Amino acid sequence: MSSWIRACGLDDIEQEGARRFDHEGRTYAVFRSPDDEVFCTDGLCTHEAVHIADGLVTDYEIECPKHSGAFDYRTGEAKRLPPCINLRTYPAKVEAGEVMVAVG
Template sequence: MSTETWVDALSADDLPTDDVTGVIVAGRDIAIYTVGSQVYATDNLCTHGHARLCDGFLDGHEIECPLHQGKFDVRSGQPACDPVTEPLRSYPVKIDGQRVYVRLAALSP
């Protein structure tokens, strides 16, 4: 059984405008994206080349890995083009007041 918890990730003032930023949330490297007025979160490491996605290029709902130009849909973490084939873990996000929260499941031991 997994336990899920909303964890404070960053201030809403620190959200990028139509861009991506990397944050450490409860020891996990997370990428936070804004696309228009929507906020999304995924793991920050590419599943293909282990590059940090916060160093990549956000184009609409797709983040391009800076290492090999593979792309993921930030809404779901699904691969959008080769060479990536394995999806990213994505996380629900909510804004409460001036704080951005990410819902994390407890990692298995």
């Protein structure tokens, strides 16, 4: 069963930005879209376990900082090689200026 947890404040993420957070031994990444929506994925690239939040965010894609693979952070879909396995995604929302994600 999933529970909502606080990832960070909305103001902690720039528009078209990402932020890493860790919870119960796992790493996640939260994203703020150009439209001020928030999204959450696993925090490690599926290709070589690099922290994905350290990559470049452009529009709705995150580029892995190691080999320039790319994912659509809304769906987790691997968009550019070398990754060929999608990122897992999690529900995310903003409540009272806080980014909340459902993990579990």
